[in-house]
Each structure stands twice: as structure tokens, then as C-alpha cells.
Amino acid sequence: MGGWTRRFVFEYPKRVRLLGVHFKPWGMSPFVDLPASDLHDRWLPADAVWPPSLVERIRDQVGEIESATEALQIVETVLRSRSAAALSGGFPLVQHAGRRLETSWGQSRSVH
Numbered sequence: 001m002g003g004w005t006r007r008f009v010f011e012y013p014k015r016v017r018l019l020g021v022h023f024k025p026w027g028m029s030p031f032v033d034l035p036a037s038d039l040h041d042r043w044l045p046a047d048a049v050w051p052p053s054l055v056e057r058i059r060d061q062v063g064e065i066e067s068a069t070e071a072l073q074i075v076e077t078v079l080r081s082r083s084a085a086a087l088s089g090g091f092p093l094v095q096h097a098g099r100r101l102e103t104s105w106g107q108s109r110s111v112h
Contacts, residue, residue, distance in 0.1 A: 003039070006041065017071075
């Protein structure tokens with residue numbers, strides 16, 4: 001789910017277990033291969049942005065436990081592993097800026 005500019009309501013016909021993660025601005029970029037603008041005022045199921053096998057594994061693990069704390073720990077572990085993988089590849093914009101600063105000896109032109 002992306003950022004919302006209007007109110008929304010979730011209604012479910014039966015009892016469900018809902019688990020969510022709130023990211024700070026740009027915080028979801030290591031976890032989703034979509035621009036944040038593509039999620040503005042809309043939601044997608046997790047398996048639309050993550051490999052379905054990963055989503056199924058999380059659902060299976062979380063579905064078997066009663067504790068909300070343990071469920072959040074499972075999701076945290078998955079997010080940490082995906083974050084580490086994303087960070088190992090680096091962020092292209094940061095890498096580009098670093099190369100520009102390095103080749104210009106720290107001098108950069110202002111762009112207006």
C-alpha cells in the first residue's frame with residue numbers, strides 16, 4: 001500500500017489476521033521494485049510486488065503462530081534479509097552522485 005491522500009476503510013466478511021508495516025518516506029524502496037508514485041492512493045497484494053513463494057512462506061509461518069510479537073519477528077526477519085540484499089547492490093542514484101563527486105574532486109555545479 002502506498003501513501004494515501006484520502007481516508008480508506010478495510011472491511012472483511014470474516015475474522016482475518018492483518019499484519020502491516022509502516023515505512024517512512026522512501027523507506028520501502030529496498031523492498032519493492034516499484035516507484036512509490038505507482039502505489040499512491042492504492043494497494044496491491046504482497047505477491048504482486050514480492051515473489052509469490054516468499055509471500056506464501058511468510059503466510060504459512062505467520063499463520064501457524066498465535067503471538068503477534070512472533071508474527072512481527074518473522075516479518076522483521078524477512079525485511080532485514082531483503083534490506084541486506086538490496087543494500088549490497090547499492091542505490092543507483094547514490095552511486096551516481098558519489099561517482100560525480102569523486103571525479104569532480106568534491107566540486108559540483110548548482111543546477112537550478
